[in-house]
Amino acid sequence: MEEAxxxxxxxxxxxxxxxxxxxxxxxxFHILPGETYGLLxxxxxxxxxxINIIAGILDADGGEVRVAGQPMNxxxxxxxxxxxxxxxxxxxxxxxxxSENLVFFGRLVGLSGTTLKERTREILELxxxxxxxxxxxxxxxGGMKRRLNIGIGLIHSPQLLILDEPTVGVDPQSRNxxxxxxxxxxxxxxxxxxTTHYMEEAERLCDRIGIIDDGKIVAEGTQRxxxxxxxxxxxxxxxxxxxxxxxxxxxxxxxxxxxxxxxDAAMELIVSDARxxxxxxxxxxxxxxxxxxxxxxxxxxxxxxxxHLTGKALRD
Numbered sequence: 001m002e003e004a005x006x007x008x009x010x011x012x013x014x015x016x017x018x019x020x021x022x023x024x025x026x027x028x029f030h031i032l033p034g035e036t037y038g039l040l041x042x043x044x045x046x047x048x049x050x051i052n053i054i055a056g057i058l059d060a061d062g063g064e065v066r067v068a069g070q071p072m073n074x075x076x077x078x079x080x081x082x083x084x085x086x087x088x089x090x091x092x093x094x095x096x097x098x099s100e101n102l103v104f105f106g107r108l109v110g111l112s113g114t115t116l117k118e119r120t121r122e123i124l125e126l127x128x129x130x131x132x133x134x135x136x137x138x139x140x141x142g143g144m145k146r147r148l149n150i151g152i153g154l155i156h157s158p159q160l161l162i163l164d165e166p167t168v169g170v171d172p173q174s175r176n177x178x179x180x181x182x183x184x185x186x187x188x189x190x191x192x193x194x195t196t197h198y199m200e201e202a203e204r205l206c207d208r209i210g211i212i213d214d215g216k217i218v219a220e221g222t223q224r225x226x227x228x229x230x231x232x233x234x235x236x237x238x239x240x241x242x243x244x245x246x247x248x249x250x251x252x253x254x255x256x257x258x259x260x261x262x263x264d265a266a267m268e269l270i271v272s273d274a275r276x277x278x279x280x281x282x283x284x285x286x287x288x289x290x291x292x293x294x295x296x297x298x299x300x301x302x303x304x305x306x307x308h309l310t311g312k313a314l315r316d
Contacts, residue, residue: 009193011054014065016046027046039194081109146168163194167201233271
């Protein structure tokens with residue numbers, strides 16, 4: 001049997017209080033190499049404090065964070081060397097060029113000489129900023145600044161990349177470029193901790209999601225697992241011609257079908273997993289003599305799960 005991968009990030013019962021306020025309340029989760037983990041929560045849920053502890057900006061009052069096997073705290077230089085942190089607020093020097101910003105921040109993390117020069121070239125290419133390398137960042141659009149901000153977080157080839165709201169205020173083209181870059185980095189083995197106020201980003205990028213509210217992780221899992229925990233099911237809308245009742249009767253006998261009804265030239269089925277059961281359902285309908293004219297799959301919405309768990313929309 002193949003040995004399970006060792007987590008790159010492990011948070012164990014971390015806790016942070018400010019007077020009587022418990023900002024982070026025994027939060028635990030882990031991220032594997034090559035995994036993108038979404039930490040979602042409404043404003044004031046404890047997300048930012050958790051990220052600051054993981055990045056070594058804040059000390060936890062209790063529990064432990066380990067990055068690449070090393071304990072993390074504000075004094076932990078070895079653990080910090082494995083982390084790239086991209087804050088929500090743009091952290092650039094506007095009077096420096098893109099190249100000069102990368103060189104400056106690269107030197108702060110110990111890069112120099114040929115290594116720094118080559119890494120700067122690679123980051124400019126990765127972020128699509130090669131043609132603007134010698135332009136002052138004060139002249140950049142919001143999307144370009146965001147991309148360079150991410151590049152700075154990547155300059156030292158970290159094992160864990162923390163992205164806090166990386167697409168806030170950017171145009172659709174830059175946003176798509178950022179999402180594609182994040183996906184590529186995870187595919188190359190980097191662990192990614194991702195926070196966002198855009199549910200579609202979490203659905204697109206994240207392998208697993210932790211939902212935090214009132215300082216606690218209230219649910220965790222893949223999108224499918226989170227939906228199933230709440231008893232959510234998929235809907236199938238199947239257009240048909242011919243006599244539909246035999247098809248309804250036949251599909252109702254399938255184990256994967258929870259409920260089926262017949263409307264005007266269409267069947268609606270409630271199923272446990274539409275994508276895995278679709279072939280069996282289609283074959284059953286065809287065998288009754290009905291002809292299928294169209295199929296639409298409606299999967300449960302992660303936004304609905306979030307609203308159910310927290311009582312708030314993600315952007316509240």
